[in-house]
Amino acid sequence: MSKNNKELILSAPLSGPVLTLASVPDAVFASGAMGDGIAIDPLNDTLHAPCDGEVIHVARTGHAVTLRADNGAELLLHLGLDTVELQGDGFSMLVKVGARVSNGQPLLRYDLDKVARRCKSLVSLLVITNGEHFQARPITLKGVNVGEPLMHLIATTPGGTQDSEQDGGIEVRGQIRIAHRGGLHARPAALVRQTARRFKSRSHLHFDGRSAACDSVMGLMGLAIAEQAEVHVSCRGSDAEAALQALLATLSTALAEETQAAAPVARPQRHPAEDGVLQGVLAAPGLVAGPLVRLGAIELPDDVGGHDIQAQHQRLELALEQVSDEIRCTLDHARIRGDHNEEAIFDAHLALLEDPILLDAAHLAIDQGHGAPHAWSQSIEAQCQVLQQLGSALLAERANDLRDLRQRVLRALLGEACSFDVAAGSIVAAQELTPSDLLQLSAQGVAGVCMAEGGATSHVAILARGKGLPCLVALGPQLLTQASGQTVVLDADGGRLELAPTAERLARVQQAQSQHAARRARQQILAHTPARTLDDVHIEVAANVASSTEAAQALANGADGVGLLRTEFLFVDRHTAPDEAEQCQAYQAVLDAMGDKPVIIRTIDVGGDKQLDYLPLPAEANPVLGLRGIRLAQARPELLDQQLRALLQTRPLERCRILLPMVTEVDELLHIRQRLDALAAELGVKERPQLGVMIEVPAAALLAEQLAEHADFLSIGTNDLSQYTLAMDRDHAGLAARVDALHPALLRLIAQTCTGAAKHGRGVGVCGALASDPLATPVLVGLGVRELSVSPSQIGEIKARVRHLDTVKCACLSAELLNLGSAAAVRRACHQHWPLG
Structure with missing residues (x-):
């Protein structure tokens, strides 16, 4: 029965009691890995078509058939559980692939007694395998007879109807071995989802006779795909080939587990029992x-029933929106701090929070009369059980991420304090x-x-x-x-x-603990004295900060100044841009917090991969190569002008130094200097703050000598310089461990930057993550860097490292490192020449 081009009422293909998928005694179907749908425990011996459509697949063993409805929905009708093992015995298929069928038409018959005795269960499924484009709502959860209304199906995106009509025959397939350590768990599944959502095409992953849409993290995890397992990928749509290649690359690139960069993890060891x-x-x-x-965990109150169903749906949606905003805020601050581990974890959480399997199960439970807290809790626990039953210790651990979402959403629903x-x-x-x-x-x-x-x-x-x-x-x-x-x-x-x-x-x-604290105290005392090498060369050790509070902490830790103030902290997690007065107040607060120390303030570096709600930008195929940094300022000059005006009004202006991100040529620098002069004239400001350039793209490093002629200082951002030099996205979970700024190619660019700056007497600092790596300190000093901007907590450690170095020896040894062939070789040499500890 079709209501219009997008809506469809599916009729019951069998007679019998109706079940939700979550209650089906099969982990794959219950997890939603195959798609959303409903189940019937059949009382009759014939499976009927639930709607008009075309037969697009018939199982070789005759136990299942797939239809494509006229609105594009692909419906898998699966008779019984584990019935594929019967190899067709007891089944009689009545239709063929390509046949046009009408609502209620018999599709297959089976020997009810014979099949029931030999299969795991007769419970049969109606699953929408391309459910990412449809919303499915059960009409009844009671017993039905063949032909009675069973489910309401609505196409929610153009892909539900239009794509099926326009791109129906455009499908490409490929196969690949899963390279991710531990298989396809939450973070690699979220990465697959992120890749799939860049394309218009519908993509599915197929493994061991089962399938899942690539935009469902729960569905992908529910397939329980192990490391090195061979999977098939199918993509259908106008950009199917590009989607397929991107997904194959994502699946075949090993996810760098965060634990590789952390302290080694001990294998579980059980020692003899010991009292106490x-x-x-x-x-x-x-x-x-x-x-x-x-x-203790949150305790749910009794669910007394009698709820207003619409109110409970709205209550859940508001809680989900609140938690989503909280997670996005966590992500924004993780990105600003450059904490890629934290960023990857909460990216996966956000993907799970938006997963249709979880959301549909919760809303279905509300439809059944449960309150929003119990509905959400049931949805989470059902999926946790699925993960724990899949036989993978890693997937069982990832159930904890679902429990995190359970706790957060319940706190929002119940109004409990989050601390x-x-x-x-x-x-x-x-x-x-x-x-x-x-x-x-x-x-x-x-x-x-x-x-x-x-x-x-x-x-x-x-x-x-x-x-x-x-x-x-x-x-x-x-x-x-x-x-x-x-x-x-x-x-x-x-x-x-x-x-x-x-x-x-x-x-x-x-x-x-006291000895450790004493070492920290000694470092803290020494942190407030200059860091001079053994041959009396002063190395300024500044701090990377993102607020006046962090600036105050940096000063207390002995910072010689702020080497990088990320002004993005003012612009993220809000619905409108900060005005000139708010910006000036914030920048002045940082200057005041640093006493008489200099503060380098980087102009806004958003765009591309860092989006703002109030600054809509066009979608880009490769955001890190798109409209960001100084390029955004060129496209939206009013943003930079407002920021420059705010900076020009800080006092004392000689302690405020302005840093420009993503500069690639001298003309960009000259244009901003002209704007700075013009704005200063408008404000009646005679002084000019120092104007510096970030060296974070290879073009800037290669033009360092030319840029230094017109810039007051240069600051190397090793994070971006690494990804642009190595052609590896530093936010790509599968490549993060290989984006190492101690790569000899990076060191050559740093060396060239220092040489070019020295010809004009300009200072060079490093404000990227490499500056905070004690192993890299001798290398950077040897290449000519004279300012290191580090995490506030590491100021004492880096200063102590500097005091044990001889710059001449560092220069000689660092020159040798430029001829090595890999970052790993450089790190081995550093450990040999300048051991830590």
């Missing part, structure tokens, strides 16, 4: 003592913390965390290592019986949680 000690698995190293604080009341110095115990929990607890200054469950490769473990927070996982249920308040020792390195440490043991731990 719980054995766990190292997730993040460290040794701490403190009071134990036990955290924990935990004192600094506590050791937190929980069944399983989520990534969001970990970030909150770290910000509150807890000493360590331990979990009854969890794994050493979980996202929580990755974040804990990044935060330097000792963490033990897999301690077992006994952890949850421990009383809060007791003093414990968390020896993450030894895999031990000591529940009743002796006074002597606590004294030893306290001594170790």
Whole structure:
């Protein structure tokens, strides 16, 4: 029955009780990996067409048939579970591929008793395999007879009807082996989804006789594809070939697990039982003592029923929107800080939050009479069970990401506070913390965390290592019986949680902590003195900051100035641009926070890969090569003019230095200098701040001598310079580990920049991540860099590193590194010449 070109009422293909997919006793179908739909436990022996359409596939074993409805929906009708193993025995197909069928027409018959005795279950499925373009709503969840209305199907995008008509025969296929470590878990699945959504074509992944749409993370994970498994990819649409090649590249490029860049993770080891000690698995190293604080999960109130269904749908949508905004804010700040691990984790969370399998299951539960909190919780728990039943330890760990979303959305729904009341110095115990929990607890200054469950490769473990927070996982249920308040020792390195440490043991731990604190204190004291090499060359060690608060912390940590103020902090996470007065106030606050130290302020660097809600820009095939940095300022000059006017009004102006991003030629610099002069004249400002250029594209490095003639200083952004030189997107999860700024090609560009700047007496700084790498400090000093802008917490460490160097020796050895063949070779040589520790 068709209501119009987009809407379709599907009739029951069988008679019997109706079930939701989530209740089907099969992990693949229940997960939605095959698509959205509904199930019937049949009482009759004939499968009928649920609508008018064309037969596009008939199973070789006669147990399933696929129709394409007139509105483009592709409907898989699957009789029973695991019936493919019957090899057609008991089935009789009544139609052929290409046949035109009408609503209610018999499609296949089967021997009810024979099949029922030999298959796993007779429960049969009606699944929309291209459901990414359709919204499916059950009309009834009671018993039906053949031909009665069963499901309402609405085409939600042009792809549901138009693409099927225009591109019906345009399909390409390819096959590839999965290169991602651990298979297709959350982050690589999110990467596949991100790739697929760049194209108009509909894409599916096929594995072991099952399929999933490439824009569903849950569907992809539900396929349980292991590392090195061979999969097939199909793409249909106007740009199918380009989509196929992009997806094959994504699937075949190994995802660089964040753990590679972190401390090695110990294999699970079980030591002999010891009284008063719980054995766990190292997730993040460290040794701490403190009071134990036990955290519990959110408890749902009873679902009393009688809800206004529409109100509950709206309530869930508002909560999802709130959490989505929170995650996007976390992502924005992670990008500004350059924290790629955190960015990748919450990118995957955002993809899961938008996953149709989760959303449809929750809304269906609301339709069945549940309140929004219970509907959301049921949807999450159903998918967690699916992941845990797929036989993959890694996928079971990734269920924790779903529980994170459960907690966050429930807090939004129930109005509960999102922060924990935990004192600094506590050791937190929980069944399983989520990534969001970990970030909150770290910000509150807890000493360590331990979990009854969890794994050493979980996202929580990755974040804990990044935060330097000792963490033990897999301690077992006994952890949850421990009383809060007791003093414990968390020896993450030894895999031990000591529940009743002796006074002597606590004294030893306290001594170790005191020694560590003393080293930090000595570094802190020395951090406020200049960093001079053994041959008395001064190296300025400044800080990268993104707010006046971070600037104050940097000054307290001994920063010689701000080497990079990322002004994006003013522009993100808001619906309108900051005006001139707000910008001036913010920049002045940073200058005031830094006392008498200089502050380098980079003009806004958004566009392309960093979008703003209030600055709509055209979609770009390759954002990192598109309209961003100074190029955006050229396209929208009013933005830069407003920012320059605000900067010109800061005082004292001689401490304010302006840095221009993404410059590729001298004319761009000269144009901005002319604008700066004109705006200063308009404001009656006689002074001029120093104007510098970021060296972050190879063209700028190669033109460093010419740029230095007109710039007051040069600052090398090694993050972007690395990706442009190596032709590797630094935000690409599969390539991140290979984007290493110690690559000899990068070092050659840095050397050329320093040589060109020296001809005009200009200083060169490095404000990219390489400056914060102690292993790279001697190399950068040897190549001629005289300013390093680092993370505020590393100022003391980098200054201490500088004080042990001789610039002449560094220059000689660094020159040799330029002739090596890889970043790995450079790092080996650095460890040999300038060992850490």
